[in-house]
Amino acid sequence: MNDIQEAITRAHRGEWARVVASLTKRFGDLDIAEEAAAEAFATAVERWPEDGVPPNPGAWLTTTANRKAIDRIRREAKRDDKQKEAQMSYGEPPEPLGVIDDERLRLIFTCCHPALGMETRVALTLRMVGGLTVPEIARAFLVQETAMGQRITRAKAKIKAARIPYRVPSSEDLPSRVSGVLAVLFLVFNEGYLATGADTDPVRHELTAEAIRLTRLIRALLPDDGEVAGLLALMLLTEARGTARVSRTGELVSLDEQDRGAWDTAMIAEGHQLVRERLATRIPPGRYQILAAINAVHTSARDVRDTDWSQVVALYDQLARIDRSPIVALNRAIAVAELDGPDVALAIVDGLGDKLSGYHAYHATRADLLRRLGRSAESRAAYDEAIELAANTAETAYLTRRRNQLA
Incomplete structure (x- = not known):
């Protein structure tokens, strides 16, 4: 282990400036270059003890840092373009901000217009706001990419033809739109939990974290909605197993093989509490509440044999x-x-x-x-x-x- 630490220290001393300079020259942004380099070295600290020091540490660090920088630039570009794309699709600027303080959540609620069919509004919102590509959305819906692309194009055409207004929803509008919003966040979380996009890490923690954050905000807006609580519980109980799901060699670890001691006990406790609260209401549960209950059973077992x-x-x-x-x-x-x-x-x-x-x-x-x-x-x-x-x-x-x- 000391040899590995020495190798990482030596690589940091010899390669940091070169990697940052290379990325700054390529991307023209020192902040992005330094952040990507830091992420690459953090990845080395995590992987090299298990995988061994690569034959060419400098090339490994540069390649990893380049990938991290590209991922960040893609995320930032998508985020900057989302508001403009949504407004262009609806053909008019939105009305005042309304009851939703968070800009991204407000945009998701705005785009999940009930005039569109459920699958269509979810797919369109995933594309314009969720940051998912057409291939990723197609895989989520188990359809061909061309079919999904046509579905999104038709949705935009319907918005223009029917003059559906790009209007920020009021508090009275939230219940009629929340099911579509939850479906969007569920699929964003799933793409982060088991990523399907090319040139991405197998787990995209930025997507799972953002989906959880936004679902918490919805729960504050609609505290009595059982499906909101159910989706939050489902996400927490799933994310709690995140650190145990991929080995240091980059292989998926099945539920029965996971180190349950590595699960996040705080997330599990919060998820279980939400499940118990919903059970106590004796109101028939919806889809997300049942899925959360299933995950509560799994995370209650200390060993897979106890399931x-x-x-x-x-x-x-x-x-x-x-x-x-x-x-x-x-x-x-x-x-x-x-x-x-x-x-x-x-x-x-x-x-x-x-x-x-x-x-x-x-x-x-x-x-x-x-x-x-x-x-x-x-x-x-x-x-x-x-x-x-x-x-x-x-x-x-x-x-x-x-x-x-x-x-």
């Missing part, structure tokens, strides 16, 4: 009654495998093939179930499908290792 799988399946049964998504059915099947066995679960999963054939998690689930049943050749083929479709580098590394472990 109450019967409770997880029961919660998925409840969720399936209000959300008939094939993804819900797929996740339910994963829980069924733990309760009733992989053969029962595989029969459920195989019935979803016509709807989820383009979804990498469908093939990854089949691969794991087939592996557990000893059907190695079929499992390998399913892993191949999952690897081809997966866009997240950490997930691809995990799936590749599992495939290569097959007899």
Whole structure:
């Protein structure tokens, strides 16, 4: 370890000025260059003890710093353009600020206009405000990129043709728009939790943190809305596992293999409290509240063997009654495998093939179930499908290792 620390110190002493100078020349901004260089060295401190010092530390640091700088510039460019793009789409400036103090949250509520269909308003807002690309949005909706691009273009055309006003919502407007806003933040969080964009880190903490921040603000505006509380709880209980989800070698760590001692206990406690508060109201829960309850069961278990799988399946049964998504059915099947066995679960999963054939998690689930049943050749083929479709580098590394472990 001392050798690693010495190598990092030596690299810092010899490479800091060169990396900053290189980035400043390329991007023309000293602040961005210094911040990116600092992030690169912080990454070295985290990874080199596990991975070893790279053959060319200077090149490694420069490449990493360049990537960090590009990520920041992209984020800043998107943020600066969001307000202008939204106003141009609606063709007029907004009215006074209204009840929402936060500029970004105000813009999301403004764009989630109820005159548009739910999926359309969510997709349009993700593009204009959420900072997601068309390919990332398409993957979130499990549709082709061209189809999603056309959907967003048609939404903008409808706004202009129907003269839908770009109006900041009043407090009375919030309940009719909040479901769309929550859907936007849920998908932004998911993209951060397991990033699908090219040239990005496998986990984008800036997206998960921003989604949590904005959901907290909505809870302050609508403290009695159960789905707002449910989404916040879901995000907290998911984010609490963030540090244990990717290994130092950049591979995804499955829930059953995670170091539960590395989970954030404060986030878990807050998430559990929100779940208990909603249960105490005895009001039938919505989608996000049920998902939060499922995550509460997982984060209550000190060991994966202590997981109450019967409770997880029961919660998925409840969720399936209000959300008939094939993804819900797929996740339910994963829980069924733990309760009733992989053969029962595989029969459920195989019935979803016509709807989820383009979804990498469908093939990854089949691969794991087939592996557990000893059907190695079929499992390998399913892993191949999952690897081809997966866009997240950490997930691809995990799936590749599992495939290569097959007899």
